[in-house]
Amino acid sequence: MIEPATLIWVALIVVLLFLVAGPMLKLLAVSFERLGSGTFTFNNYLQAYGRARYLEALGNSLVLGVASSALAVLFAVPMAWAVSRTDMPGKALVWFVVMGAFVVPPYLGAIGWILLAGPNSGVINTVWHWISGTDSALVNIYSFPGLAFVIALHSFPLIFIFVKSALDLVSSEMEDAANILGAGTAAATRKITLPLVWPSILGGIILVFLETVALFGTPAIIGIPARINVVTTQLWQFFEYPVRVEVAAAYAMPLLLITMALIGSQKLMLARKGYVSQTGKGGERRPIRLGAWRWALFGWCGLVGALAVAMPLLVLLQASFAKAWGRGLSFDNLTLNNYTFLIFRHEMALISIWNTLWYSAAAATLAVLIALLVAYIVNRRLVPFGGVLSFLAMAPFVIPGIVMAIGFYAAYAAPPVALYGTAAILILAFTARFLPIAFASSTAALRAVHPEMEEAARILGSGRLRTIAQITAPLVRKSLIGGWLIVFIVASRELSAAIFLVGPKTRTMAVLLYDLSEAGNFEQLAAFGGILLTITMVLVGIGMKLAGRDFMLRRM
Amino acid sequence: MSRLRLRGLTKTFGATTVVDGVDLTLEEGEFVSLLGPSGCGKTTTLRMIAGFVAPTAGSIEMDGQELSSPAGVVPPERRRMSMIFQSYAIWPNMTVAENVAFGLKLRKLPADELRQRVREILGIVQMGHLAERYPAELSGGQQQRVALARAIVVKPSVLLLDEPLSNLDANLREEMRFEIRRLHDEFRFTTVYVTHDQAEAMATSDRIAVMHAGRIEQLDVPHLLYTRPRTRFVAGFIGRTNLLQARLEGGEVGFTGFAFNAAQIGIAAEGAPRDVLFSVRPQGMCLHNVPPADASQRPMLAADVIGRTYLGECWDYMVAPRGSALQLRVAAPPLQVHDVGESVWLEFDPRQMALVG
Numbered sequence: 073m074i075e076p077a078t079l080i081w082v083a084l085i086v087v088l089l090f091l092v093a094g095p096m097l098k099l100l101a102v103s104f105e106r107l108g109s110g111t112f113t114f115n116n117y118l119q120a121y122g123r124a125r126y127l128e129a130l131g132n133s134l135v136l137g138v139a140s141s142a143l144a145v146l147f148a149v150p151m152a153w154a155v156s157r158t159d160m161p162g163k164a165l166v167w168f169v170v171m172g173a174f175v176v177p178p179y180l181g182a183i184g185w186i187l188l189a190g191p192n193s194g195v196i197n198t199v200w201h202w203i204s205g206t207d208s209a210l211v212n213i214y215s216f217p218g219l220a221f222v223i224a225l226h227s228f229p230l231i232f233i234f235v236k237s238a239l240d241l242v243s244s245e246m247e248d249a250a251n252i253l254g255a256g257t258a259a260a261t262r263k264i265t266l267p268l269v270w271p272s273i274l275g276g277i278i279l280v281f282l283e284t285v286a287l288f289g290t291p292a293i294i295g296i297p298a299r300i301n302v303v304t305t306q307l308w309q310f311f312e313y314p315v316r317v318e319v320a321a322a323y324a325m326p327l328l329l330i331t332m333a334l335i336g337s338q339k340l341m342l343a344r345k346g347y348v349s350q351t352g353k354g355g356e357r358r359p360i361r362l363g364a365w366r367w368a369l370f371g372w373c374g375l376v377g378a379l380a381v382a383m384p385l386l387v388l389l390q391a392s393f394a395k396a397w398g399r400g401l402s403f404d405n406l407t408l409n410n411y412t413f414l415i416f417r418h419e420m421a422l423i424s425i426w427n428t429l430w431y432s433a434a435a436a437t438l439a440v441l442i443a444l445l446v447a448y449i450v451n452r453r454l455v456p457f458g459g460v461l462s463f464l465a466m467a468p469f470v471i472p473g474i475v476m477a478i479g480f481y482a483a484y485a486a487p488p489v490a491l492y493g494t495a496a497i498l499i500l501a502f503t504a505r506f507l508p509i510a511f512a513s514s515t516a517a518l519r520a521v522h523p524e525m526e527e528a529a530r531i532l533g534s535g536r537l538r539t540i541a542q543i544t545a546p547l548v549r550k551s552l553i554g555g556w557l558i559v560f561i562v563a564s565r566e567l568s569a570a571i572f573l574v575g576p577k578t579r580t581m582a583v584l585l586y587d588l589s590e591a592g593n594f595e596q597l598a599a600f601g602g603i604l605l606t607i608t609m610v611l612v613g614i615g616m617k618l619a620g621r622d623f624m625l626r627r628m
Numbered sequence: 629m630s631r632l633r634l635r636g637l638t639k640t641f642g643a644t645t646v647v648d649g650v651d652l653t654l655e656e657g658e659f660v661s662l663l664g665p666s667g668c669g670k671t672t673t674l675r676m677i678a679g680f681v682a683p684t685a686g687s688i689e690m691d692g693q694e695l696s697s698p699a700g701v702v703p704p705e706r707r708r709m710s711m712i713f714q715s716y717a718i719w720p721n722m723t724v725a726e727n728v729a730f731g732l733k734l735r736k737l738p739a740d741e742l743r744q745r746v747r748e749i750l751g752i753v754q755m756g757h758l759a760e761r762y763p764a765e766l767s768g769g770q771q772q773r774v775a776l777a778r779a780i781v782v783k784p785s786v787l788l789l790d791e792p793l794s795n796l797d798a799n800l801r802e803e804m805r806f807e808i809r810r811l812h813d814e815f816r817f818t819t820v821y822v823t824h825d826q827a828e829a830m831a832t833s834d835r836i837a838v839m840h841a842g843r844i845e846q847l848d849v850p851h852l853l854y855t856r857p858r859t860r861f862v863a864g865f866i867g868r869t870n871l872l873q874a875r876l877e878g879g880e881v882g883f884t885g886f887a888f889n890a891a892q893i894g895i896a897a898e899g900a901p902r903d904v905l906f907s908v909r910p911q912g913m914c915l916h917n918v919p920p921a922d923a924s925q926r927p928m929l930a931a932d933v934i935g936r937t938y939l940g941e942c943w944d945y946m947v948a949p950r951g952s953a954l955q956l957r958v959a960a961p962p963l964q965v966h967d968v969g970e971s972v973w974l975e976f977d978p979r980q981m982a983l984v985g
Binding site for chain 2: 243245246248249250251252253254255256259263264267268270
């Protein structure tokens with residue numbers, strides 16, 4: 073007789089092969105295939121790397137990744153140290169900054185910085201003109217450093233979370249031991265504390281690097297006008313008419329390989345034996361007293377907060393209520409027209425809001441459902457070879473969203489599956505892309521429920537299903553709600569996977585925002601961004617209430 | 629090696645006084661334990677000596693020089709002390725040798741001498757063959773040895789130990805006790821050792837300060853602490869004991885249901901009548917089937933055995949003096965067997981009857 077667990081296992085394998093393995097294998101196949109003919113060729117690779125412009129884009133991506141992760145370290149590490157180890161005031165504010173930088177979609181931040189530091193009429197340059205009396209630009213966001221800066225401002229929370237959680241594990245006695253042997257606070261921090269968390273810093277750098285090279289929105293919005301071509305924007309150009317999906321597939325391969333290699337080396341590094349932190353008794357932690365220095369650190373955190381959150385959001389808010397954003401704050405410049413136009417007259421705005429909400433909800437539900445089943449089966453060892461399931465569920469973690477999207481396009485857009493332009497292809501792509509997030513939170517939730525909790529119910533006469541319903545599910549509910557909301561939030565703002573898969577009727581808010589930015593109407597753009605941000609904020613608020621204040625910032 | 633002096637040392641956190649007027653002087657090369665239950669203020673006292681905590685009142689002096697007072701605190705890194713922590717605090721990112729060399733590097737030793745001293749000290753703690761290992765690859769006992777080596781290699785003015793053995797299993801703990809004492813005999817650093825384990829304190833210390841509710845209850849050499857406790861807390865905390873209430877009146881010590889001559893148990897009985905409390909260890913009494921011939925001068929009672937437990941090292945008898953509601957625990961050698969219900973003679977050793985209140 074076949075056990076129900078085995079049937080579920082087979083069903084899950086099929087689902088995961090469809091969601092994860094199918095698109096990736098198809099991508100690989102397409103990259104070696106003369107389009108539509110089924111014959112083998114290297115020609116796609118020759119085309120993809122045969123022009124200096126394409127190679128330059130690859131180089132630009134790598135340099136951009138290095139630059140923005142270096143900047144992100146500069147932003148994040150002092151903040152993480154200050155929050156975790158010192159008596160700096162206003163730690164709650166730092167949480168607010170990190171959360172804010174995390175929640176604001178990167179392309180919205182980029183638009184905010186165009187309004188702030190555009191070379192001609194950006195707010196900073198306008199103020200500079202007024203102070204200096206010249207009409208030269210102080211800062212220009214349409215530049216390579218500008219691009220790296222804006223990306224770092226939205227990605228530093230990754231490093232912050234990594235480093236802070238590592239610092240939280242370092243017992244004060246580690247520093248005390250250095251102090252009593254003659255090292256002052258600065259020396260102990262330099263020689264003991266920072267080396268102890270170095271693997272986490274490096275891990276954070278790798279994630280920011282990977283996020284940067286896979287990012288589409290910011291390079292498209294800032295880079296294209298500045299004539300800076302990177303891998304993702306180049307991939308986008310391969311999708312302009314005539315669509316050359318086979319060249320795109322070949323061109324996406326280095327992105328995939330770099331990601332896999334770096335994630336692999338990061339895993340090795342974090343597992344290195346010598347760095348395993350010693351725990352046990354005496355692990356108490358006391359904040360380091362900084363004296364006057366704490367205000368310097370506080371100033372740094374405030375500056376990062378202003379640059380990453382407060383300033384871009386303020387100019388966006390102003391622009392969204394302005395007739396013409398460049399005319400500044402004045403009563404006769406105020407209008408609600410941007411909002412009313414979008415809501416009552418724009419042909420796509422409401423549809424895209426509705427699309428975003430239900431695609432995200434569907435993807436989050438699917439992802440959590442699949443992830444929970446996989447996590448349960450693997451965690452409770454119900455079937456042999458459960459590792460295959462968890463491997464497939466985690467695999468999208470090493471697949472950049474844009475590569476995933478091209479894989480979905482190649483595999484399922486055309487007949488026989490023929491999903492092009494449907495809601496299904498977006499929902500499935502979102503599900504696959506964010507499956508690892510749901511899987512990580514489900515696994516963590518289930519690990520916290522000791523199997524003996526279930527066994528205690530079983531021995532009293534409860535069947536497995538009743539046990540799951542009455543014991544396990546209530547215990548993991550909070551984490552699952554948290555996981556669902558995170559998937560919903562990241563799906564609702566996802567641009568890089570969506571932009572390759574949307575059809576005329578299935579545009580999401582993120583895609584519509586990108587369309588608006590190409591049209592250059594910043595007032596409407598800001599208003600639409602405001603709507604997206606409001607929706608996100610409401611969801612984050614719900615999440616904080618239901619799943620805990622830090623539900624988005626827990627390290628996976 | 630230095631002389632360390634605590635004067636009226638006090639620490640309050642908000643409304644709670646954690647350390648309350650501690651006076652303590654350590655002679656050069658002396659090993660003193662701070663012994664007490666958790667929350668008695670011993671660790672806070674140690675952290676004040678190290679300079680991690682500033683006192684609310686009182687002072688700490690080393691060789692006549694003030695280190696800590698409410699007016700100011702010399703930071704830990706300038707006290708030339710060293711410390712062994714409860715978690716060992718071995719830095720996991722450095723090898724054993726790098727851990728041990730850390731303090732020497734800060735003291736800017738020439739490279740040759742540094743290597744020489746690291747090698748020497750690792751030999752002394754029997755860790756020479758593991759110098760290039762990382763801490764995560766060591767057992768708990770080995771980590772403990774690294775912590776010891778790291779602390780003593782810098783030749784500290786004062787060596788501080790904060791419950792260093794509490795994370796080890798029982799056998800290893802006993803071994804490390806003797807190891808710590810051996811290293812002290814070899815180097816004679818002035819040492820303050822915090823523990824809640826009386827056996828540890830007894831095995832290692834020259835003197836023990838028993839702390840309770842932020843105060844030192846008694847400061848004494850180990851064996852006097854056991855045989856002559858001066859307060860009820862010390863009697864109860866160190867080892868097991870019988871606490872007997874009595875009334876001192878007219879040359880007689882009246883217990884519940886029986887009385888002894890005051891002179892017989894070495895108590896001065898002058899002055900007004902008063903209530904007193906005695907601590908008598910189970911080892912401070914003997915059981916006899918018949919009264920011993922030479923025992924006429926010793927305090928003795930007829931009693932009944934009402935319970936017994938065989939503990940291997942000794943018998944633990946529960947004995948009730950006849951005509952009294954008291955129940956006393958008495959220890960007897962393994963071969964001295966009495967049945968429950970048997971009548972016995974209970975003999976007290978006056979030297980081991982300590983007046984504790």
